[in-house]
Amino acid sequence: MNTRRVAVTGMGCVSPLGVGTEPTWKALVSGESGAGPVTRFDATEYSTRIACEVDGFDATDFMEQREARRSDRFAQFAVAAAAEAAEQAGWTSRVPFDQDRVGVVIGSGIGGIETLESQHRVLLERGPSKMSPFTVPLLMINGAAGSVAMRFGLNGPNFAAVSACATGAHSIGEAANMIRRGIADAMIAGGSEAPITPLAYGAFACMGALSRRNDDPQHASRPFDADRDGFVIAEGGAVLVLEEWEAAGDRGAEILAELVGYSATCDAFHLTQPDPEGAGAAAAMRLAIEDAGVELDSVGYINAHGTSTPFNDKIESKAIREVFGADAPPVSSTKSATGHLTGAAGAIEAVFSVQALLSQTLPPTINYATPDPECDLDYVPNTGRSTAVEYALSNSFGFGGHNACLLFKRAS
Amino acid sequence: MATDTTVSRDHILETFREQLAGFEVKPDQVAEDSSFDVLGLDSLDVVELSVRVEDVYGIDIEEDDLENVTTIGNAIDVVLRKISEKS
Secondary structure (H helix, E strand, O other), X not given: OOOOOXXXXXXXXXXXXXXXXXXXXXXXXXXXXXXXXXXXXXXXXXXXXXXXXXXXXXXHHOOOHHHHHOOOHHHHXXXXXXXXXXXXOOOOOOOOOOHHHXXXXXXXXXXXXXXXXXXXXXXXXXXXXXXXXXXXXXXXXXXHHHHHHHHHOOOOOEEXXXXXXXXXXXXXXXXXXXXXXXXXXXXXXXXXXXOOOHHHHHHHHOOOOEOOOOOOHHHOOOOOEOOOOOXXXXXXXXXXXXXXXXXXXHOOOOOOEEXXXXXXXXXXXXXXXXXXXXHXXXXXXXXXXXXXXXXXXXXXXXXXXXXXXXXXXXXXXXXXXXXXXXXXXXXXXXXXXXXXXXXXXXXXXXXXXXXXXXHOEEOOEOOOOOEOOOOOOOOOEOOOEEOOOOEEEEEEEEOOOEEEEEEEEEOO | OOXXXXXXXXXXXXXXXXXXXXXXXXXXXXXXXXXXXHHOOOHHHHHHHHHHHHHHHOOOOOOHHHOOOOEHHHXXXXXXXXXXXXX
């Protein structure tokens, strides 16, 4: 049944490193950080006051004013990323498929939280009759997937996957499986998140999940470094255009990479802490590689989940060792530069994995200064690396114990 | 203003013109006989607009009040009625 293969033909992203895949990738490989003080609200009273915010994003560059007004920030990111990806895939004038056979899976960890917060304030301060009738369509997590479908007229399968910080990877993996199973011929898939709001930010901060390196934001996200103290939350969105391999080839599309493996597992251990043995993460990596039917040693790069929290990085390193043994491939965490895009992380890291294959360049883990004896892999420290790489694995793990891995193959 | 019971239709029309700028509608498109449909407003937009106009005149427009409101002129009637009920 799995004879249908999946081509990546378009990529789009809005990130703290730039609006668009090209500026983002350029900043990433040159070792820039997207972090700074929180500016989207007054964070004076918070224990953490740093974030990776998207600068210079104007939604009306990507949609009509009317649509922008009727979209939460997270959905705006998704539509902008989809517009870029569709353009790269050559979908600009028309979608080159039967539109009933083209779908969208774009998820988010928390969706339109900014809308929820502002409308809750209206409710408390002014009463229910003053609430906006747009509250529901703006806050609902599936709003991004619905908006993208409307924009391109895509009548195929459409929903949002929700698995916290694994959302982007699940979205892409589930979308790919729809193509493999013959349910769809093409999909737009990814994740989007706009969590830099008083409530959402405060909620992460009070868990102790966020770095408190407030005096030095650009060095706060330091995955695998001994002095890491939490993640730096980020906003943004990213999507891939996926097409059935033969159809993509027949229409002469430029194939950027092949999505060859996907897996999903759960720790079933704790809602927010990873299983200390990393068994669920290790199983996910193995299953994605098995799904592709390739040998372990063909994997030439791992884009780690690498959040910069003490637990994740230690346990993920252990799980990678467990799977790959002494010959583990180079591993980097691009969250060192972008921060943690939560529900969009798996999607933007899928973009980076494809970019790594396209450019034969591994993006670095920046801010790597002091080795941690419990993190003993090659983390591509501080500078990007040119190298031959045929397969790139992207790891995503989320609160809830969710693990999802995507394996991409270089397009030959 | 909120207690002025002699608000004119023209004044309310002007208020609609101002508020509709937030809905990508140009002032010269707005007349008594303009339908919300033609102005590009759907039912959710009309509710949102009514909340904004409520604030200008200190009135409460209920969902039922909007039932047969399809044009700016209909909406002006509702606003006038609400202002008079209030006084």
